[in-house]
Amino acid sequence: MYADRIKDLKSSAIRDILKLTARPGMISLAGGLPAPEMFPLEALQAAAAQVLSRNGSAALQYSITEGLIPLREKIVKELNGDNAHLTIENVVITQGSQQALELLSKLFIDKGRVVFTENPSYLGALQAFRLFQAEITPISSDEDGIRVDALRDALRNQKPAFLYIMTNFQNPTGISLSLERRHELLQTAKEHDLLIIEDDPYGELVFEGEPLPSLFSLGGGKNVIYLSTFSKTIAPGLRVAFAAGSGEIISKLAMAKQGTDLQTNTLGQYIVNEYLESGRHHEHVDLIRRTYGLRRDRMLAALKAFLPETVTWNRPRGGMFLWLAFPPGTHSKDLLLRCIERNVAFVPGQEFFPDGSGTNTARLNFSNSSLENIDEGVRRIGKVLRETSCRTGEQADMLL
Amino acid sequence: MYADRIKDLKSSAIRDILKLTARPGMISLAGGLPAPEMFPLEALQAAAAQVLSRNGSAALQYSITEGLIPLREKIVKELNGDNAHLTIENVVITQGSQQALELLSKLFIDKGRVVFTENPSYLGALQAFRLFQAEITPISSDEDGIRVDALRDALRNQKPAFLYIMTNFQNPTGISLSLERRHELLQTAKEHDLLIIEDDPYGELVFEGEPLPSLFSLGGGKNVIYLSTFSKTIAPGLRVAFAAGSGEIISKLAMAKQGTDLQTNTLGQYIVNEYLESGRHHEHVDLIRRTYGLRRDRMLAALKAFLPETVTWNRPRGGMFLWLAFPPGTHSKDLLLRCIERNVAFVPGQEFFPDGSGTNTARLNFSNSSLENIDEGVRRIGKVLRETSCRTGEQADMLL
Numbered sequence: 001m002y003a004d005r006i007k008d009l010k011s012s013a014i015r016d017i018l019k020l021t022a023r024p025g026m027i028s029l030a031g032g033l034p035a036p037e038m039f040p041l042e043a044l045q046a047a048a049a050q051v052l053s054r055n056g057s058a059a060l061q062y063s064i065t066e067g068l069i070p071l072r073e074k075i076v077k078e079l080n081g082d083n084a085h086l087t088i089e090n091v092v093i094t095q096g097s098q099q100a101l102e103l104l105s106k107l108f109i110d111k112g113r114v115v116f117t118e119n120p121s122y123l124g125a126l127q128a129f130r131l132f133q134a135e136i137t138p139i140s141s142d143e144d145g146i147r148v149d150a151l152r153d154a155l156r157n158q159k160p161a162f163l164y165i166m167t168n169f170q171n172p173t174g175i176s177l178s179l180e181r182r183h184e185l186l187q188t189a190k191e192h193d194l195l196i197i198e199d200d201p202y203g204e205l206v207f208e209g210e211p212l213p214s215l216f217s218l219g220g221g222k223n224v225i226y227l228s229t230f231s232k233t234i235a236p237g238l239r240v241a242f243a244a245g246s247g248e249i250i251s252k253l254a255m256a257k258q259g260t261d262l263q264t265n266t267l268g269q270y271i272v273n274e275y276l277e278s279g280r281h282h283e284h285v286d287l288i289r290r291t292y293g294l295r296r297d298r299m300l301a302a303l304k305a306f307l308p309e310t311v312t313w314n315r316p317r318g319g320m321f322l323w324l325a326f327p328p329g330t331h332s333k334d335l336l337l338r339c340i341e342r343n344v345a346f347v348p349g350q351e352f353f354p355d356g357s358g359t360n361t362a363r364l365n366f367s368n369s370s371l372e373n374i375d376e377g378v379r380r381i382g383k384v385l386r387e388t389s390c391r392t393g394e395q396a397d398m399l400l
Numbered sequence: 401m402y403a404d405r406i407k408d409l410k411s412s413a414i415r416d417i418l419k420l421t422a423r424p425g426m427i428s429l430a431g432g433l434p435a436p437e438m439f440p441l442e443a444l445q446a447a448a449a450q451v452l453s454r455n456g457s458a459a460l461q462y463s464i465t466e467g468l469i470p471l472r473e474k475i476v477k478e479l480n481g482d483n484a485h486l487t488i489e490n491v492v493i494t495q496g497s498q499q500a501l502e503l504l505s506k507l508f509i510d511k512g513r514v515v516f517t518e519n520p521s522y523l524g525a526l527q528a529f530r531l532f533q534a535e536i537t538p539i540s541s542d543e544d545g546i547r548v549d550a551l552r553d554a555l556r557n558q559k560p561a562f563l564y565i566m567t568n569f570q571n572p573t574g575i576s577l578s579l580e581r582r583h584e585l586l587q588t589a590k591e592h593d594l595l596i597i598e599d600d601p602y603g604e605l606v607f608e609g610e611p612l613p614s615l616f617s618l619g620g621g622k623n624v625i626y627l628s629t630f631s632k633t634i635a636p637g638l639r640v641a642f643a644a645g646s647g648e649i650i651s652k653l654a655m656a657k658q659g660t661d662l663q664t665n666t667l668g669q670y671i672v673n674e675y676l677e678s679g680r681h682h683e684h685v686d687l688i689r690r691t692y693g694l695r696r697d698r699m700l701a702a703l704k705a706f707l708p709e710t711v712t713w714n715r716p717r718g719g720m721f722l723w724l725a726f727p728p729g730t731h732s733k734d735l736l737l738r739c740i741e742r743n744v745a746f747v748p749g750q751e752f753f754p755d756g757s758g759t760n761t762a763r764l765n766f767s768n769s770s771l772e773n774i775d776e777g778v779r780r781i782g783k784v785l786r787e788t789s790c791r792t793g794e795q796a797d798m799l800l
Binding site: 001002003004005006009010031033034036037039041044045048049052053056057058059060061062063095096098099102106107108109110111113124127128130131132161195231235236237238239252255256258259260261262263264265266267268271 | 401402403404405406409410431433434436437439441444445448449452453456457458459460461462463495496498499502506507508509510511513524527528530531532561595631635636637638639652655656658659660661662663664665666667668671
């Protein structure tokens with residue numbers, strides 16, 4: 001009765017984690033949520049009131065599939081800092097970046113077609129690609145991001161539909177692709193006519209150092225489709241994101257979007273556009289940066305204070321996540337079960353590895369907890385780690 | 401480079417018509433838009449202000465894929481008028497009904513799988529099914545809706561993924577499935593284990609006579625997935641619709657939605673929920689009914705006054721559309737071209753027929769024009785009809 005693509009469809013960790021975090025007393029370092037207290041609530045209230053009183057009929061009516069023109073103009077202006085050649089024909093508004101991933105899958109993935117991703121990679125992207133029955137080939141990453149030498153090796157054997165990559169403060173690891181690697185990657189893409197999907201939801205959330213130029217801007221828009229979103233800098237519930245790329249691909253993407261959901265919600269687009277016109281966006285992003293930066297610092301301090309020396313972690317320069325490795329042999333899923341009993345949650349890293357490795361790793365979110373809860377959450381993890389042995393993997397599977 | 405499904409993807413008539421209607425002076429009887437002056441604007445302004453001041457953080461944050469629980473509870477209560485067995489597990493909120501059609505395609509259509517539709521059928525549904533490379537088998541319809549005898553014949557040869565049907569004031573014809581046919585259809589579905597997708601965006605917009613029970617309620621929810629939307633009774637720009645069905649199918653649908661766009665926009669769901677709580681929804685729908693009823697009446701009167709006797713049309717008892725047949729041999733596409741020169745537009749009917757028939761038919765929308773514009777629009781069509789011969793089909797194709 002169901003289509004083939006549905007046969008292996010299972011509820012994902014993200015989904016169940018969202019349910020998990022609703023339990024009272026739980027400190028969740030698991031979710032991928034921005035801090036709701038950082039939503040520019042008053043400005044959004046003003047923007048909503050303004051668009052409904054001034055453009056009510058239009059903001060509530062059907063609109064064009066490509067997205068609100070003034071909003072696309074603003075996005076183009078922002079992108080044209082580096083790419084003066086872009087017009088609104090190069091941008092389509094999507095219902096969150098997740099929809100962009102879905103539409104790009106629709107555009108490029110036939111059943112069984114190979115897609116390259118980082119290893120680990122974003123779970124939502126893997127889900128989208130798998131719904132189109134892609135064969136995922138993960139490419140090794142290190143502390144500078146995807147390994148271009150490994151990519152070159154893979155390209156000798158396979159020609160993928162595209163390479164999917166998060167260049168800044170990647171979900172789940174928080175790692176960014178170094179500038180040198182960006183150049184190498186673009187060179188490789190050019191040589192192999194490789195299409196790159198550059199997903200950049202966190203790029204603006206940089207705590208230290210200069211932001212690195214996107215592949216999209218470095219490569220002059222060639223071979224690269226660039227995705228970004230207002231979910232992390234304004235608010236995710238509006239579901240307003242965008243895809244930028246060649247006019248030809250963007251127009252196909254809009255055609256596919258038409259049969260998919262007609263258009264992104266009009267009101268959310270109007271609100272985002274109005275909010276951006278207030279001119280306070282960049283200032284507000286600075287505030288988010290500083291806030292998340294402090295939370296990361298607190299998490300780093302807590303990890304040092306409360307976790308055994310056998311545990312290692314990285315120091316992301318931005319974003320929302322930190323990446324952790326328990327001692328080899330530890331099963332993060334088992335550990336999670338015990339942590340949940342102590343009312344603290346994280347995401348076991350294995351979920352993010354298409355090749356099923358990373359069993360001893362974990363993703364910790366620092367954007368959506370107070371400094372006190374970061375302390376207490378990490379302290380609880382530390383306590384569990386110092387206790388006795390873990391449960392069986394079978395029980396963990398039931399829960400996740 | 402592109403997936404197979406994209407190779408034949410073309411911009412649809414709906415898309416181009418939306419562009420067309422932007423021309424100044426144009427009277428468009430083409431679009432499928434509700435009347436923006438009928439949006440409950442003040443109540444929506446109040447609802448938006450209320451949810452942002454009271455639930456701001458939640459209304460702007462990520463939320464669960466299935467959709468806002470209080471909103472699903474209200475939908476269940478409404479549906480349970482006839483189906484007391486439903487719970488919120490039977491309902492998922494979708495980003496417009498178009499997304500429900502996309503997700504159901506994802507769930508049930510493998511490449512080359514057969515889907516049954518009415519003939520003619522809703523263009524957006526055909527688009528969604530074609531994106532999943534369905535083979536469309538159209539089943540003949542008459543003034544009582546789909547012909548169940550024709551369906552039985554077709555079932556002898558083919559087992560479709562599902563039958564897609566609009567039971568009330570169908571888009572494009574405005575025809576409803578008679579009560580007798582509803583019973584026959586359910587009986588046939590039961591005998592053949594046929595899944596029915598019942599799409600009902602216009603069912604509440606009934607101008608005369610009693611509303612007919614849905615297939616979903618008549619059949620006790622068995623074999624039927626029911627789709628409806630707030631786009632026509634509140635406002636389409638919020639993109640809030642829903643699918644109801646068996647818990648098993650709805651849970652699969654939610655899983656597919658997760659990889660598709662994570663969730664429907666949170667703010668729109670909160671606004672619709674708050675608006676429904678105000679208790680003025682049914683009263684407002686009555687107002688829409690009366691207004692659209694008057695517009696239909698005016699269109700019927702104008703057709704009688706201005707169109708040659710060789711043209712025939714129906715008298716829909718609700719909805720937004722009226723269906724028209726020009727004399728055999730007339731090519732509606734050619735006629736449209738000439739009409740556009742006179743600043744009036746409609747949708748040529750052929751677009752809606754999977755089998756390519758209906759070349760002399762047209763869909764006229766009466767919901768989105770003033771009484772004066774309905775008069776003048778129909779008068780202009782009449783004038784064009786009384787003039788000399790039509791242009792060539794080739795030119796018409798360039799435009800549409």
